[in-house]
Amino acid sequence: MARVIKPESLLRPRPDGLYCPPGDFYIDPVRPVARAVITHGHADHARAGHGVAVATPPTLAIMAARYGDDFAGRAQPLAYGETLSRDGVEVTLVPAGHVLGSAQAVVRWKGLAIVVSGDYKRRRDPTCAPFEPVACDVFVSEATFGLPVFRHPPDQDEIARLLKSVAQFPERSHLVGAYALGKAQRVIALLREAGYDRPIHVHGALERLNGLYRAHGIDLGPLVPAMAGGKADFAGAVILAPPSALADRWSRRFPDPVDAFASGWMRIRARARQRGVELPLIISDHADWDELTATVQEIAPGELWITHGREEALERWAALNGVPARALRLVGYDDEED
Numbered sequence: 496m497a498r499v500i501k502p503e504s505l506l507r508p509r510p511d512g513l514y515c516p517p518g519d520f521y522i523d524p525v526r527p528v529a530r531a532v533i534t535h536g537h538a539d540h541a542r543a544g545h546g547v548a549v550a551t552p553p554t555l556a557i558m559a560a561r562y563g564d565d566f567a568g569r570a571q572p573l574a575y576g577e578t579l580s581r582d583g584v585e586v587t588l589v590p591a592g593h594v595l596g597s598a599q600a601v602v603r604w605k606g607l608a609i610v611v612s613g614d615y616k617r618r619r620d621p622t623c624a625p626f627e628p629v630a631c632d633v634f635v636s637e638a639t640f641g642l643p644v645f646r647h648p649p650d651q652d653e654i655a656r657l658l659k660s661v662a663q664f665p666e667r668s669h670l671v672g673a674y675a676l677g678k679a680q681r682v683i684a685l686l687r688e689a690g691y692d693r694p695i696h697v698h699g700a701l702e703r704l705n706g707l708y709r710a711h712g713i714d715l716g717p718l719v720p721a722m723a724g725g726k727a728d729f730a731g732a733v734i735l736a737p738p739s740a741l742a743d744r745w746s747r748r749f750p751d752p753v754d755a756f757a758s759g760w761m762r763i764r765a766r767a768r769q770r771g772v773e774l775p776l777i778i779s780d781h782a783d784w785d786e787l788t789a790t791v792q793e794i795a796p797g798e799l800w801i802t803h804g805r806e807e808a809l810e811r812w813a814a815l816n817g818v819p820a821r822a823l824r825l826v827g828y829d830d831e832e833d
Contacts, residue, residue, distance in 0.1 A: 517604055560707055594676055610629050654685045
């Protein structure tokens with residue numbers, strides 16, 4: 496009788512992250528390790544200090560922009576669809592649809608296939624490659640918005656709400672809080688697709704990553720520094736900044752700003768009120784509940800492992816739908832939208 500390889504022989508949770516014993520590497524480790532495969536450039540997944548960091552070329556460029564060129568002992572690029580082999584273990588990166596360069600790690604060994612999603616979403620995003628489902632024995636999924644209450648509306652509807660407010664209040668500025676990597680560039684691109692062709696003012700913290708997106712062929716249209724001009728010059732303007740800047744004295748330079756915040760968490764009204772957000776925009780770079788469950792149904796894995804987020808609800812849904820599931824409860828992965 497053929498020997499059945501248990502998935503834990505290929506990948507297993509450790510305090511440092513998901514570890515591959517036969518290949519001796521980690522996926523998105525939370526502490527520096529000798530060999531790391533990085534799914535995307537957000538700081539909770541892409542740490543500096545690894546001996547070797549394997550990732551897509553855009554993710555490596557993001558890490559260099561954030562941490563400096565010496566962010567790892569050696570940066571090893573792996574383009575989408577290419578395969579890296581180590582001690583019989585094959586690793587292939589395929590698009591995750593989360594942010595520029597984001598990838599799922601497809602790990603194969605002795606006929607066993609495990610797909611680690613990293614963070615992902617399923618809806619169209621003009622700033623990154625769309626998620627590609629891969630058949631596998633085990634699908635390792637995030638669950639940031641793993642509750643039925645989280646059903647994200649169409650992005651275009653949220654952008655239309657922003658533009659309607661801009662038209663209704665031409666004497667006010669609109670200050671949009673958006674995470675510096677991925678969310679800000681996506682909001683800008685969606686505004687352009689909606690026909691907004693005026694210059695968009697950006698906080699200095701966004702400029703480097705905006706430039707990196709442009710270097711990778713993402714057209715963001717005319718952008719100008721948010722420090723240029725006097726208070727009256729920002730009437731009717733759209734200004735993008737990191738969420739923390741909305742409560743900073745930096746924001747006082749704008750005329751009676753409408754505070755907006757682009758995040759999946761804006762579905763929870765109490766969070767919007769707590770932050771003092773006048774115009775909550777439900778725009779997320781993570782899969783919502785329907786996208787999470789539909790993805791599992793589409794891939795139809797033999798097992799579902801859940802790395803972080805709202806694990807219990809997705810684990811329960813899987814059990815009710817005949818999918819063996821377990822929550823890994825990995826720690827160290829914060830939500831960049833929060």
